[in-house]
Amino acid sequence: NFREQFPDETALFLFDSTISLDSLKAHGFEVYRRLAPDLIIGKLKTNNQTQRKEGSHYGSSQFEINNLWKLSPDLLKKESYKEIINGKFWLHVSDLSAFQEFAIRNNYLKIIINRRGYFLIELKQTSLNYLLEQPFIQYVGQEATMPKNEATVLDLNLHPNRINAVHHIYPALKGQDQILSLQEPLYDIDDIDLSGRYVESSLESEFTDVHATQMATIAVGAGNSFITGEGVAGKSLHTSS
Structure with missing residues (x-):
């Protein structure tokens, strides 16, 4: 048995069924990476022999692995x-x-x-x-650390996500008392659909971006310019990070 030969070693665990992370933790597992609902990389790390015995029963199979994971x-x-x-x-x-x-x-x-x-x-x-x-x-x-602009949004259509239906059924639901943060370059906070609701974050970029303005309009546009300027939460406060 690998667990008996190499206690507290990192291993690949294949379970009989999906197990929640809370259950794994409760039975002494330390999860490093979840590869599938029934497959993790981690350790069975506990000094409690009863807990270790119960935890070992969760794993239908355990495999020794190298460091390439x-x-x-x-x-x-x-x-x-x-x-x-x-x-x-x-x-x-x-x-x-x-x-x-x-x-x-x-x-x-x-x-x-x-x-x-x-x-x-x-x-x-x-x-x-x-x-x-x-x-x-x-x-x-080695992920890229420099953001790249996404494609330009040519119009605003809230129908695919049924946002227009939500606006119709709950007309008073406009995002009041909420603050939405956009992780984008700074946008045009004086835009007619966005002005008056911006909250400074001290994390703003040093430049503004048209795409970011479009994203902000989709999220919190008030619809002052036209119907295509009305976003999901038209009365929400907003900030840039």
Whole structure:
């Protein structure tokens, strides 16, 4: 039995049926990644023998795994872990102090951004395998950090999502006393359909964007310009982040 031979080792668990994360946690499982409703990567980590015995019954099968599960799909496909590389990568770590001590000891690694367990780092002439071997590193990815504008919205049609039906049945439901935050570049807060309801966030970008204005209109447009300027919640406050 793998669990008896390698207690507290990270493993792939295949269950007989879907099990909630709360149930897994209650029976001593520490879940690192959920691959499917009945498939997780994690540990059965508990010193309570009764809890361990009950928890082991949840898993119909347990499999030993290597560290490649920590890689993003793109890095895994590129087989980047086989190369000496440079570049910026996002990490998720389970132990902040252990990772920070690790970063101090290794001058090839520079921390650029720290976001509560998620780090953007810069690597110089090193192997990703060295990172993957660290038990406190649970994810390595190379996602793009520069946003790209989406396609332009040519008109506003609320019918596909039945928003027009909601407006008809609940005419007083306009988003009053709500604040909607748009994670877009700053939009035209003086637009006739948006003005007078903006809440400063101190997170605004330094430039405005037409697409962001269109997204804001879809969400909270008041319909002052025309019927196509009426959004989902026309009286909601709004902010940009």
